[in-house]
Amino acid sequence: MxxxxxxxxxxxxxxxxxxxxxxxxxxxxxxxxxxxxxxxxxxxxxxxxxxxxxxxxxxxxxxxxxxxxxxxxxxxxxxxxxxxxxxxxxxxxxxxxxxxxxxxxxxxxxxxxxxxxxxxxxxxxxxxxxxxxxxxxxxxxxxxxxxxxxxxxxxxxxxxxxxxxxxxxxxxxxxxxxxxxxxxxxxxxxxxxxxxxxxxxxxxxxxxxxxxxxxxxxxxxxxMIIDDALQADKPQPGLPLDLKTQDPIVQRALLLMQQNIDTPISVQDIAQRMGNSKRQIERHFRLALNTSPQAAFLDMRLDFAKHLVEKTQKSVAQIAVDCGFCDSSHLSRMFRRRYGVTPQSFRQTTYTDVSNAPSN
The missing domain is CATH 3.40.50.880 (Class I glutamine amidotransferase (GATase) domain)
Incomplete structure (x- = not known):
């Protein structure tokens, strides 16, 4: 055998x-x-x-x-x-x-x-x-x-x-x-x-x-319609991500980021937890996603913030805390840079669009 x-x-x-x-x-x-x-x-x-x-x-x-x-x-x-x-x-x-x-x-x-x-x-x-x-x-x-x-x-x-x-x-x-x-x-x-x-x-x-x-x-x-046996160190899928890759090192790093989304950790900390060097992590991110770990982490936090703004009634200040930003001003500044509007404006637009949607 x-x-x-x-x-x-x-x-x-x-x-x-x-x-x-x-x-x-x-x-x-x-x-x-x-x-x-x-x-x-x-x-x-x-x-x-x-x-x-x-x-x-x-x-x-x-x-x-x-x-x-x-x-x-x-x-x-x-x-x-x-x-x-x-x-x-x-x-x-x-x-x-x-x-x-x-x-x-x-x-x-x-x-x-x-x-x-x-x-x-x-x-x-x-x-x-x-x-x-x-x-x-x-x-x-x-x-x-x-x-x-x-x-x-x-x-x-x-x-x-x-x-x-x-x-x-x-x-x-x-x-x-x-x-x-x-x-x-x-x-x-x-x-x-x-x-x-x-x-x-x-x-x-x-x-x-x-x-x-x-x-x-x-x-x-x-x-059971499962293609092949996965090895033990296959990364868990975690939350849905726009950052898709088959690179296991990048996948595991992204998962660690998800687990620390409200208290962001440094790339050096991620590398130590994974048993890799900081340079290895950065190189894999560049090859797999054409971005840096820091930029990917920020994108992840902003995506999560956008989800909370759209789907919950939490205050912008609370969302900032939940997503690891210093305060609501920091979140609003980064949110606007990414999406072109502030969290408040985005929420109002979303609410207006839903209210004006035709009923069946």
């Missing part, structure tokens, strides 16, 4: 690192059962899309065609109470088994949910996750699942991936950690985390590639 080329947070081959922390079950002869067995813990109000994408990659890789027999892979939803678990969309999932012995799985996956509506996992789940960690079974956090792993004390010393959308929440709640919000997933020894959504399919494909085979991983993604 060809192993993937993904690198973990320390720059080592993720597969080589994880081989030393393989679960007892993974050490058994594969003639005894599936090559890849995954146990799922679903937090209340979990993200259905992230869970379904992960499971469907396993399902499609497990059997010939689309027959869904758990031959090469199996998957089980675990519970401490066996009560149905409601997703954030309101659809419920019925667990299949109680927690039991975690060593029967190769991986334990925690699927997180809505930040404001999801309580901590129960002590039974915490004990189960600690038992898994002590048995050297890799733990996976999907979407906000990284929050739960950290609450259980199982991410100390690890890098972890969180969605760009929850980056600030993570920093507020978990001081001292260094969450990664500019990659779709992170493999750091025996902890794997991903930002959720479609990235969970790519993390699942990474596991299928490692344990079952690249052909099965590709087959799963192709049936």
């Amino acid at each position: 060809t192993t993937p080329s993904f690198r973990d947070a320390s720059g080592q081959d993720a597969t080589g690192v994880q081989r030393t922390t393989t679960s007892l079950r993974a050490q058994k002869s594969r003639a005894e059962g599936p090559r890849l067995s995954v146990g799922f813990i679903l937090a209340r109000r979990f993200t259905l899309c992230a869970f379904a994408n992960f499971v469907d990659v396993l399902r499609l890789a497990a059997d010939e065609g689309d027959r869904s027999r758990p031959i090469l892979c199996d998957w089980t939803v675990l519970s401490d109470t066996m009560d149905p678990v409601a997703s954030s969309s309101g659809i419920t999932v019925q667990p299949k088994e109680r927690l039991g012995d975690p060593r029967r799985f190769d991986y334990i996956v925690v699927v997180g949910g809505l930040m404001d509506e999801t309580p901590s996992l129960s002590q039974a789940y915490h004990r189960f996750l600690h038992q898994a960690a002590e048995a050297n079974i890799p733990l996976i956090g999907i979407c906000t699942g990284a929050f739960f792993l950290h609450q259980a004390g199982l991410l100390n010393g690890y890098r972890c991936c969180v969605s760009w959308f929850h980056h600030s929440d993570f920093l507020e709640q978990f001081e001292g950690l260094n969450p990664v919000a500019d990659q779709i997933f992170v493999v750091d020894r025996d902890r794997l985390t991903c930002s959720g959504g479609a990235s969970s399919a790519h993390l699942a494909a990474y596991l299928v590639d490692k344990h079952v085979g690249r052909a099965q991983a590709s087959k799963s993604l192709h049936i």
